[in-house]
Amino acid sequence: MDNQKQLLLRQKAEALLKQGAREHSVNYVNDIEKLVEELSIYQIELEMQNTEFQLTNEKLAAQQEKYHSLYHNAPIGYLTLNSTGNIYDINNAATQMFGLPIQVFNKTSIFPYLEKNSKKKFTQFFKKVFESNQVEQGDFDFINSSGEVINTKINAQSFFDLNWQKKLCRCAITNITCEKKYQKTINEQNELLNLAFNNERVAWWDWDYESQRVRYSPNKATMLGYTVEEFPTEIYKITELIHPDDYPSTMEKMRDHLLGKIPFYEVTYRIKTKSGDYLYYYDFGRVIERTSEGKPKRINGIVFNIHQQKIVEAALQQARTKAQENIEILKKNEQRFRAIFEQSAVGIAVVNKKQEFISVNTKFCNLLGYTQKELLQLKVEDISHREEAQHNFNHVKNFLMQGNEFFNTEKHYVCKNGELLWTNLSVNVIKDKKGNIDFAIAAIADISQQKQAEFKLINAKKEVEKSEKYFHSIFNETPILFWEEDFSQVVNHLDQLKTQGVNDFSEYFKQNPGAVLECIRSTKILNVNSAVLKTLEFNTKESLFENFGTTLTTNSISSFKLALINLALHKHYFESVTEHKTASGKIKYFYVKSFVPEDYLTDFSRVIVAMLDITQLKEKENSLILAKEKAEDNEKKLIEAHEIAKLGNWELDIENGIFTFTDSFYKIFHTTTQQVGGYKMSIESYANQFVYHEDAAMVAIENQKAILTKDPNFSRYLEHRIKYFDGGIGYISVRFFIQKDENGKTIKTFGVNQDITERKLAEQELLYAKEKAEESNRLKTAFLNNISHEVRTPLNAIVGFSELITKCDQGNEKFSQYSKIINQSSEKLIGIITDIIEISEVSTQQISKKINRFNFIELVIALEKQYLEAARDKNIELIFLKKQEKELYIHSDLNKLKKILTHIVDNAVKFTKKGKIEFFYSIQNNFIQIVISDTGIGIADNMQSVIFEPFRQVETGNTRHFGGNGLGLTLAKAYIELLNGAIFLTSELNKGTNVFITVPINH
DSSP states (O other): OOHHHHHHHHHHHHHHHHHTTTTTOSSOSSHHHHHHHHHHHHHHHHHHHHHHHHHHHHHHHHHHHHHHHGGGGOSSEEEEEOTTSBEEEEOHHHHHHHTSOGGGGTTOBSGGGBOGGGHHHHHHHHHHHHHOSSOEEEEEEEEOTTSOEEEEEEEEEEEEOTTSOOEEEEEEEEEOHHHHHHHHHHHHHHHHHHHHHSSSSEEEEEEETTTTEEEEOTHHHHTTTOOTTTSOOBHHHHHTTBOTTTHHHHHHHHHHHHTTSSSSEEEEEEEEOTTSOEEEEEEEEEEEEEOTTSOEEEEEEEEEEOTTOHHHHHHHHHHHHHHHHHHHHHHHHHHHHHHHHHTTOSEEEEEETTSBEEEEOHHHHHHHTOOHHHHTTOBGGGSBOGGGHHHHHHHHHHHHHTTOSEEEEEEEEEOTTSOEEEEEEEEEEEEOTTSOEEEEEEEEEEOHHHHHHHHHHHHHHHHHHHHHHHHHHHHHHSSSEEEEEEOHHHHHHHHHHHHTTOOOHHHHHHHOHHHHHHHHHHOEEEEEOHHHHHHHTOSSHHHHHHTGGGGOOHHHHHHHHHHHHHHHTTOSEEEEEEEEEOTTSOEEEEEEEEEOOGGGTTTOOOEEEEEEEOHHHHHHHHHHHHHHHHHHHHHHHHHHHHHHHTEEEEEEETTTTEEEEOHHHHHHTTOOHHHHTSSEEEHHHHHHHHBOGGGHHHHHHHHHHHHHOOOTTOEEEEEEEEEOTTSOEEEEEEEEEEEEOTTSOEEEEEEEEEEOHHHHHHHHHHHHHHHHHHHHHHHHHHHHHHHHHHHHHHHHHHHHHHHHHHHHOSSOHHHHHHHHHHHHHHHHHHHHHHHHHHHHHHHTTOOOOOOEEEEHHHHHHHHHHHHHHHHHHTTOEEEEEOOSOSOOEEEEOHHHHHHHHHHHHHHHHHTOSSSEEEEEEEEETTEEEEEEEEOSSOOOHHHHTTTTSTTOOSOOSSOOOSOOOSOHHHHHHHHHHHTTOEEEEEEETTTEEEEEEEEESBO
């Protein structure tokens, strides 16, 4: 209730009070009488609020009745059957599924509509439903009025009718015919997926995080040369096969994903085969199941053998970049189109759902030759081409059934002079709030000239295809090796380098050898002839394109570099000597001549390459060149691996105290050899420039241990902070070893550093987040304790002083009555606040138990005395059935158990107008079973499943005759579960309720 409404309510209450018993008084006798009058006003306010709540409940009942009427229009089929299988009731969705009117199903049997093979299964299912009170599920096939088989899923449960005379069964039927078809499609796709995994390039894995064991497809082992029995299943043994240089980054990716920092785990690494070699793997996976605390439970993924596809992968990346550029171009074109559309450069019309024109623009009228007044008197069908009418109708129907709001098509319109206008039609459907079609906006553009040009283009394309066919017949049959290649991306890249100031490409490629490989990846092979396949020993073009990277050698890359220099100068002819590797591994040498056809001189999108086999002339010469380039390539790969892993090598000459570092070492510290003055540096200079001052002593101690040790296999691992050359603090890990001379003296230490700053920062962030969470929990606990104390203190004062007032003047009956009202209202408010505080503690999981030993019989006697007077006032018989023993000691939480029983008995007394309340208990298997029965108003079936939820109350009708905040049973259930017990109830409306409580004797 808002403040304005509450103020008006209070003014009405004061007016009513003045018209009553207080009308003669103008001034208050004393402060006590003023307080009494305030309480009376509060009582009237409560009564008026109750009236308002009754009106609200009446509206709610009307809405419930309206909701019940929607049953027959529910999208899911519902029907009710009696014990013989006759249809007792059915809704519209079910009748539509069978294709028959609802009148047909009155008292008819369900069995004639079942498919033959489902009748026996349904009979067994039907019997099980009537024997059980649970919801049963099953899949059955029915026959509709057209003879079609309908696959369904049924949820059924038995129940009694309102008079408790007849047992019925309510069935919810879901049509899963389409779902069955989709499942069949999914199964077929799974078969295709299995086929995809039945090769030596792809495998799947499934990791159980708790057991740390991994399941995988057999080819995951065979890809690495192992048998399934040899390959490990423990996760840590599998990760030991990862190349040491790739291991840290791979594990970092996995940790980030397991912690939820990244949505999936995706990494490329090298893995060791049985023979000791390494293969490149692409590994992709994600957590598919987590525990309730958010910890990973199950992870699965797939691995690809990409050892032979590294070069192809780079080429694909280049293609993706080009595709993204094309997408950006398309977005700009779309923006231009929208600008043109908004400026009314096309015909625009607004049409209502009856296909009548509401509004048209001038361009629309000009295209069709009508005036605006003429078009507004027509419908869409009046200007549509008759021969296309059915096609257009089906197109729109399919569009609407799919829930789309926009579509585009080409369509003929009939102009006023009878001529046909070929247009491009765009329609945007506008729906109202209920999802129904309100109107549509149509835009048409004249594409007659485009269509004519299109027809001409098709004819020209046919002529080109004839020429292409003639060319390819020569291309494929000649014994000379022919290639068709696309160099357009390479030429664009070289032109961009020119704009950046690169003029000497020979020097550029010498300084940037990786740029040549990048250009190779950007080159697209369009076609090869049969002579190429035969010479390079490939069976198909597809296998050659897929494995093209395996045909390249160092010399062929060098030859390609010369070709790039010619391309940079836009030369259309090129000659060189190169080599390629065949499928069987043989090296063949070729004389190469390439040229650009005249039609492609501007973009180099097609280059013809002719090659002659000169293998016998070049074999001896290339054997020496190959050995040299292979060594250079290995060195380059080693450097790249160090940079990727953020590793740096060093060694220390103990006698001279001089470090020698590598370039990759200086990169860790954000500097270069040029900035620090060379590769060598003294111990003192290194410590002053790069070691964090607080960690310098630790590093010096570890170095001293290496010098003094007698262990020839001595090694150490440590982590410490560093100072970056450009400022800032980082972290590195150091793994180092020693070298001794023949006398056992340490003469050198050497090792590897790795930058671990990102991992250390992540650990610090996790620690900070943990501290914040703990602080938040402490603040919540303090708040609950403070609010409980602050609210109870003034209320306890009110109760205490009201009792003193009552004792001070026993002769004034009205005075005592008002004091009693204050006392009762305050006690009630204390109870409400206590319940709210306790339910807050329950919701924040801050309740605890205090186990002690006590006499259960004494607790029962005290409970009986507590409610004896209230029962007598309502003329209710209170029966506490106790056994003869006077002592029954149990170990439990006395206060919690007392509150549980108090809430249950209090509800029994509150909701029982006449009859009796019974309390009895029994001992069963070290548990006390307590039963509290009453003859009260009972609980409706639909409320029994939710009555233990917070703020749920028995009364949901138009009026409320009983008070309460709906927290008692919620607290009772929470306390019982805390004591490892259980609670449930049975109830019948207007007959009473039985509450069953089970608590352990020894907690």
